[in-house]
Amino acid sequence: MKPTEQIESTLDHVNMYSTPSDLKITDIRFTDIYGAPMHCSLMKIYTNSELVGFGEVRDAASKTYALMVKDRILGENPCNIDKIFRRIKQFGWHGRQSGGVCGIEVALWDIAGKAYGIPVYQMLGGKFRDKIRMYCDTDIDPHLSGVEAGQRVKQRLEKGYTLVKFDLGIGLLADVEGALCAPLGFLDQMKAYPPEVLFHSRATDEASRALRNKVYDLHNIAHPFTGIRITEKGLDYLEQYAAEVRSAVGYHVPLAIDHIGHIGVEDCIKLAQRLDKYTFAWLEDLVPWQYTDQYVHISRACQTPICTGEDIYLKENFLPLLQSRGVSVIHPDILTCGGILECKKIGDLAQDYEVAMAIHMAESPIACMAAVHTAAATENFLALEFHSEDVPWWSDLVCGLPHPIVQQGYIAVPDTPGLGIKALNDDVIAEHIHPGIPGQWEATEAWNNEWSHDRLWS
Structure with a gap:
């Protein structure tokens, strides 16, 4: 030529x-x-x-x-x-x-x-993989038994997912008498003012503002300061729950754990040690990410990988956790950590400390595809979260990608320019405008x- x-x-x-x-x-x-x-x-x-x-x-x-x-x-x-x-x-x-x-x-x-x-991944230096492993987050009604929760997780696996996450923590113990110890009345207030109020309400009247302020006050108390403890009965319940999920699913599939709850580091360790035998992929966000010493304490006290990072901004703020060996998996979110390039830098930094990178994602296909390109271009990538398996219109929000976007637990890395999204579907978007x-x-x-x-x- x-x-x-x-x-x-x-x-x-x-x-x-x-x-x-x-x-x-x-x-x-x-x-x-x-x-x-x-x-x-x-x-x-x-x-x-x-x-x-x-x-x-x-x-x-x-x-x-x-x-x-x-x-x-x-x-x-x-x-x-x-x-x-x-x-x-x-x-x-x-x-x-x-x-x-x-x-x-x-x-x-x-x-x-x-x-x-050209696609975004090419501007990041090219790709290590052609498809991105998605791990499916599984919200479970706290009133379900461990057996029922295990069946729900199993349904995810039947759709092709090769890694699943589910919640296992004090949210399951709210109605189990004698499972939690806390200052009298505190747990009742937590149930009376759930955090979902903040997501749904945009009203500006005085009563609504007072309600939102109450929710802020209750749910913004960091783990060491809540006074919530898990009793032996509560630990027995959570261990049995974990055993029932594992019994339904088997031990050949990685299962990750999230939403353990705002409890102190001592109870985190007691629970982690109870769960070690069930070979979970990781325990996530046990304490606030800033508490490096506590992460080191937890990591040294158990054999299950420890994970955090979805709320950390910029690569330098991951460094204390990496240098101290406080985590085995980091979990940045593209829309918190600094964006696409910063997330790749974070992954590369973690690799220097022999730490894997999973990616948090609970957003629309836009953020998802940004994470896909970053994951494709980052060698130590493990899995990308998918939080919308139960949202039937999620893939319909955008045009130009395969439908559904997630197929058999993976997303194919697009070779089309930019993120690979040709257009946003304004008709579908119009049907889901946030109330208020x-x-x-x-x-x-x-x-x-x-x-x-x-x-x-x-």
């Missing part, structure tokens, strides 16, 4: 709506949906061409985290992803507070891939001229 023919062949794969170096960000808009499986703020970043990038704010977070930095990115070339992220990353923080900057970062990768005509948050891709000009002297040094 002649040189000119090679150039023409290459250009055939480049989206020439506009020369990439001429692209500018012109707008950012949102639509809030609910039930996929939780509240999600879907994002579009517009450019001075026909290219639009798809992003998303972290599940159960506010789009305000993204709106507040809109004026910092208007007029910038969206292909300068790292430059833009470094400008706005000071406005992110742990948990949901980084959802805005991470969602923007994802949308920028989508635009850049579309501009150059009306509007679909409404104008956001009110945020165009926010300004402050953002520099963090003199």
